[in-house]
Amino acid sequence: MLQKAKDGLMDIKLFRRVMNWGKAWSLWSVHLETGCCGPEDMARACARFDTERFGTLPFPTLRECDLIFVTGFVTKKMAKRLKIVYEQMPEPKYVIAIGHCAISGGLWWDSYSVVQGVDEIIPVDVYVPGCPPRPEAWIQGIRMLQEKIAKEGMRKK
Amino acid sequence: MIDKSAEELIVDSVKARFPEEVIEAKVQRKNRVSISVRNNRIYDVGLFLRDELEFDHIASVSGVDYIDMNEFEVIYYVWSINKKVLVGLRTKIPRDNPVLKSLVDVWEGVLYHEREVWEMFGIKFEGHPNLSLLLLPEDWDGPPPLRKDFVLPETHQERLEEKIKKLSSG
Numbered sequence A: 001m002l003q004k005a006k007d008g009l010m011d012i013k014l015f016r017r018v019m020n021w022g023k024a025w026s027l028w029s030v031h032l033e034t035g036c037c038g039p040e041d042m043a044r045a046c047a048r049f050d051t052e053r054f055g056t057l058p059f060p061t062l063r064e065c066d067l068i069f070v071t072g073f074v075t076k077k078m079a080k081r082l083k084i085v086y087e088q089m090p091e092p093k094y095v096i097a098i099g100h101c102a103i104s105g106g107l108w109w110d111s112y113s114v115v116q117g118v119d120e121i122i123p124v125d126v127y128v129p130g131c132p133p134r135p136e137a138w139i140q141g142i143r144m145l146q147e148k149i150a151k152e153g154m155r156k157k
Numbered sequence B: 001m002i003d004k005s006a007e008e009l010i011v012d013s014v015k016a017r018f019p020e021e022v023i024e025a026k027v028q029r030k031n032r033v034s035i036s037v038r039n040n041r042i043y044d045v046g047l048f049l050r051d052e053l054e055f056d057h058i059a060s061v062s063g064v065d066y067i068d069m070n071e072f073e074v075i076y077y078v079w080s081i082n083k084k085v086l087v088g089l090r091t092k093i094p095r096d097n098p099v100l101k102s103l104v105d106v107w108e109g110v111l112y113h114e115r116e117v118w119e120m121f122g123i124k125f126e127g128h129p130n131l132s133l134l135l136l137p138e139d140w141d142g143p144p145p146l147r148k149d150f151v152l153p154e155t156h157q158e159r160l161e162e163k164i165k166k167l168s169s170g
C-alpha cells in the first residue's frame, strides 16, 4: 500500500495532474479595476454569480494571487501600475483580458491616452469580449483558463 | 410690481457693478445664470461674486476650443450654496496667446481644475502655483490633447493595423 502510494507520487504524470488541478481551482484574483467593466467584476464575485464556486476569489493582497482580470480600458498612466502589479505577483500567474477595451482599445482605440490592448503590456491568457461581458461570460473565461491550465506541462509557468 | 427672482437680481447687480466689462449676462433658466466678461477683468468679477453675492463653491472649470474664431473660452462654474444658483462665468482669450489670470486667490478650489485645463488646452494661468501634469501620463510630451488641431501620432494607426492582423491570424 505504502509502496503503491510512493510509486504514485513518483509518477510525474499523476503529480502534474494533481498540481494543475490545484492551480486551476484556486485562481485568486487581484482586486484591481482599471475601466468601467469593473462593476461587472463585483457582480460576478458576489452571491448571485459567485465565482468562488470555481475557486476564483477576489483577494486584497497580490502576493497571494494568481490571476489578474484586466477590467476594461487601460490608460497609459495605469499601464505602468498594471505592470508593477503583474511583476509583483508570484508565479504561477495568469491574465484574463475583459471587454473590448482591454482586447484592442475598444471605443477608445484612437484616443491619446488609452493603450490599444493590454497584451502590449503583459501577456494575456484568455480574452473575454463584450462591452461589458456578462458575468456568465466571465465564468466561461475562468473555465477556459482552467482547461488551459489542465493541459499545462510541468515546467511551464 | 413683480418681485425679481434671485437669478435676475444677480444679473442686475453684476451689470450695474461692471457695465463695461460684462459682455453678456443672462438668466438661462431657473438656478442657472451665464455671465460673459472681458478677460482682463475676470479676477475682479470673481471677487465681486465671492464677496458680495455669496458665490462660494467652485464646481468646475472647463475649456472650449473655438478654432474657427481663433479663440479659447474658459468657463468657471460657481455655485452659491445659500441662493442655490449656478453661475457660468465665461471669458474668451485669443488662441495665439492663451494666458489668463488665475483665480486661485478667489476660490482655492480651482487649483486642480485649472491644472487640468492647462494640460488639456495649454491655457496658461498666471499666478497658479503649480502648473504640472495632473491626468496625463508623467512622460507626456505631445501637444495639449483636447485642442481641435491635435493629431495622433502616425504610428498609432500602424500599430492598430498590425494588431488586427495578429489577432485575426492567431
Ligand code: SF4
Pocket: A035, A036, A037, A071, A072, A073, A098, A099, A100, A101, A102, A106, A107, A130, A131, A132
Ligand atoms: S468594454 Fe465597455 S464596459 Fe468595458 S471598459 Fe470598455 S467601454 Fe467600459
